[in-house]
Amino acid sequence: MTAGTHTVTNQAPPLVGYDVFSADRALAEAVERHLPPELYPEVREELAAFGVSAGSAQALEWGTLANTCPPELRTHDRYGNRIDEVEFHPAWHRLLGRGVAAGLTDAWDRPGGHVRRAAGFLLASQVEAGHGCPLSMTHAAVPALRAEPELAAAWEPLIASRVYEPGLRPPLEKTGVLLGMGMTEKQGGSDVRANTTRAEPLAGDGEYVLTGHKWFCSAPMSDGFLVLAQAGPYEGGDGLTCFLVPRVLPDGTRNAFAIQRLKDKLGNRSNASAEVEFDGSTWARRVGEEGRGVRTIIGMVAATRLDCVLGSAALMRQAVAQAVHHASYRRAFGGLLVEKPLMRNVLADLALESEAATVLGLRLAAAYDAGGEADRALLRIAVPVAKYWVTKRCTPVVAEALECLGGNGYVEESGLPRLLRESPLNSVWEGAGNVQALDVLRVLRREPAALNAFLGELGLARGADHRLDRAIRDMLAELADLEGIEARARRLVERMARVLQGALLVRWAPPEVADAFCASRLGGDWGASFGTLPHTLDLAAVVERARPVA
Incomplete structure (x- = not known):
C-alpha cells in the first residue's frame, strides 16, 4: 500500500552497476602511466573487469553482509575439545575469493605486478575494507619469507595462487594460503623490542617452541603467521627474532594457538582481530637470523604500510564518488547541488585530496616494480611520509563527504557510516602517526641516500609551479634546522607529504587539478575546513573529473 504523499522524487539513484576502475580517471591514468606500454592493454582489461565486479549490486551486498554479520569465535567443539576457530559469513569468503582470484596476493614476480595489484586493492577496498587485511598481510609476507630461501620456495607459490582455499589444513597440502602477522603485545604496542614472548630452540634446525601472547593478531583464520619473539638473551630484549607459526602442523594436528577473544572494534567489523596465546608447545620455524627479527620483518611492515595508504585512498575515493554522485542528481534552492558555487567548492576540495592520495599511492607501487637502488631509497622515506599523511587525511575527507548527503549520509543504508568507521583505522595500524x-x-639521520632520492623526485617538478618551488625551499630550510626536530616531526612530515603530492600532480594531473592543489595546500590560500578553495579556480572541471561515470 503506497500513500500518495510518499511519491519518491529528487533522490539520487544508487551508485551501482558501473565500472569502478574506468570511472576513476586519476586511477586509470596512473595505471597507464606506470605500466610498460606493452602490458597496459592486458592490465586495463583485467582491471576494468574487476571494476565492473566491484561496482555490481552483488559485490556491494556482500560488503554489507560481511559487516552486519561479523565473525564469531568458536573456542571449543560440542565435545569440549579446543578448536579455536573463527566462523565468517559466506559473504566474507566470497569477497576474499574474489580478491585472491584477482591476484591481490600476487605481485612480487609479475611485470608491473605492484602497480596492477595496487589498483586492484583500491577497487576491492572500495567494496569492503575489512577483507583487505588478510590480502595485504599475505602479499606483504613475501619479503620476510625470502630471508629463508627454503621457506620462500615452499610458501611463495601458495601465496601467489589464484585459488582461495579456506579451512584449517596443513598449509603445504593446500592450493592457496593466507598469512597473518603478530607483532604487538599489550605491554609494548609499537615498541616491539619490549616483547616478552619467548622462543626455545628444539633439536630440529630452525625449529622452536613459543611461550607468550599477542595483543593484536588480525585474520586469525589464516594458515600461518609471522611473529616476533625473544630467542636470545631475554634480559634487555636483544634476541628479538622473526618466526613463522602455522595454524596446522604437517601431520595434520592443530598447533597450540589459543584465541582468547576477538576485539570489539570501532570499524573493520568484517575482519577478525584476536588476542592469542602461545602455551610453550606452540611450534614455530625461525625466519632469518636470531636477533634480527625487526630487520627481517621490516619488508613486510613497509608493504603493509603502503597498503594502508592505498586503503585510505580507496575510502576517500568511494566517499568522494558518493558525494559527487549525490550532488549531481539532488536539486535544492532552484538547481542541482553540484552547480551551487559553495557545494562545488566543497566537492572540488575533497576531489583534490582523493586524487593526490591515489597518485601518491600508485607512484610508490611503481617504485616497487622498478626496484632500482634509488627506488628502494625513495620507498624507505616516502612510505612512512605517505602513511602518516594520507591515512590522517582520510577521516576528515569521509566525514565531509558524508555531510554532502545531509541526513541521508548519516543513515547506514547510504554506506557512508561504514566508510566513516573505517576511516581512522589505517592511521593506527602498522604504526600510528608518531611512529611514522x-x-x-x-x-633522515641514518640514510642520506633516502633523502637524496626524495629530493630527486621533487626535482623532476621544480620550475613548473612557483608555489611548489617555494614550498620545497621552505621544506629544505626546516630540514636544515635540527634543533628540537623531534617535537616538530609531525609538522615536517606533513610538509614533506604535501610537497611530494604537489610535485606529482604538477607533473601528471590536469592543470586545473595541479593549480588548485598548489594554490591551497602549498600556496596557503586554504581554510581550516573543506570548501575554502580560491573561487577563481576552475572548480567545475575538478568536480567533473571526480564524477563516477565511465
Whole structure:
C-alpha cells in the first residue's frame, strides 16, 4: 500500500552497476602511466573487469553482509575439545575469493605486478575494507619469507595462487594460503623490542617452541603467521627474532594457538582481530637470523604500510564518488547541488585530496616494480611520509563527504557510516602517526641516500609551479634546522607529504587539478575546513573529473 504523499522524487539513484576502475580517471591514468606500454592493454582489461565486479549490486551486498554479520569465535567443539576457530559469513569468503582470484596476493614476480595489484586493492577496498587485511598481510609476507630461501620456495607459490582455499589444513597440502602477522603485545604496542614472548630452540634446525601472547593478531583464520619473539638473551630484549607459526602442523594436528577473544572494534567489523596465546608447545620455524627479527620483518611492515595508504585512498575515493554522485542528481534552492558555487567548492576540495592520495599511492607501487637502488631509497622515506599523511587525511575527507548527503549520509543504508568507521583505522595500524614521524626522522639521520632520492623526485617538478618551488625551499630550510626536530616531526612530515603530492600532480594531473592543489595546500590560500578553495579556480572541471561515470 503506497500513500500518495510518499511519491519518491529528487533522490539520487544508487551508485551501482558501473565500472569502478574506468570511472576513476586519476586511477586509470596512473595505471597507464606506470605500466610498460606493452602490458597496459592486458592490465586495463583485467582491471576494468574487476571494476565492473566491484561496482555490481552483488559485490556491494556482500560488503554489507560481511559487516552486519561479523565473525564469531568458536573456542571449543560440542565435545569440549579446543578448536579455536573463527566462523565468517559466506559473504566474507566470497569477497576474499574474489580478491585472491584477482591476484591481490600476487605481485612480487609479475611485470608491473605492484602497480596492477595496487589498483586492484583500491577497487576491492572500495567494496569492503575489512577483507583487505588478510590480502595485504599475505602479499606483504613475501619479503620476510625470502630471508629463508627454503621457506620462500615452499610458501611463495601458495601465496601467489589464484585459488582461495579456506579451512584449517596443513598449509603445504593446500592450493592457496593466507598469512597473518603478530607483532604487538599489550605491554609494548609499537615498541616491539619490549616483547616478552619467548622462543626455545628444539633439536630440529630452525625449529622452536613459543611461550607468550599477542595483543593484536588480525585474520586469525589464516594458515600461518609471522611473529616476533625473544630467542636470545631475554634480559634487555636483544634476541628479538622473526618466526613463522602455522595454524596446522604437517601431520595434520592443530598447533597450540589459543584465541582468547576477538576485539570489539570501532570499524573493520568484517575482519577478525584476536588476542592469542602461545602455551610453550606452540611450534614455530625461525625466519632469518636470531636477533634480527625487526630487520627481517621490516619488508613486510613497509608493504603493509603502503597498503594502508592505498586503503585510505580507496575510502576517500568511494566517499568522494558518493558525494559527487549525490550532488549531481539532488536539486535544492532552484538547481542541482553540484552547480551551487559553495557545494562545488566543497566537492572540488575533497576531489583534490582523493586524487593526490591515489597518485601518491600508485607512484610508490611503481617504485616497487622498478626496484632500482634509488627506488628502494625513495620507498624507505616516502612510505612512512605517505602513511602518516594520507591515512590522517582520510577521516576528515569521509566525514565531509558524508555531510554532502545531509541526513541521508548519516543513515547506514547510504554506506557512508561504514566508510566513516573505517576511516581512522589505517592511521593506527602498522604504526600510528608518531611512529611514522619518528621513522622518517630515523631515515633522515641514518640514510642520506633516502633523502637524496626524495629530493630527486621533487626535482623532476621544480620550475613548473612557483608555489611548489617555494614550498620545497621552505621544506629544505626546516630540514636544515635540527634543533628540537623531534617535537616538530609531525609538522615536517606533513610538509614533506604535501610537497611530494604537489610535485606529482604538477607533473601528471590536469592543470586545473595541479593549480588548485598548489594554490591551497602549498600556496596557503586554504581554510581550516573543506570548501575554502580560491573561487577563481576552475572548480567545475575538478568536480567533473571526480564524477563516477565511465
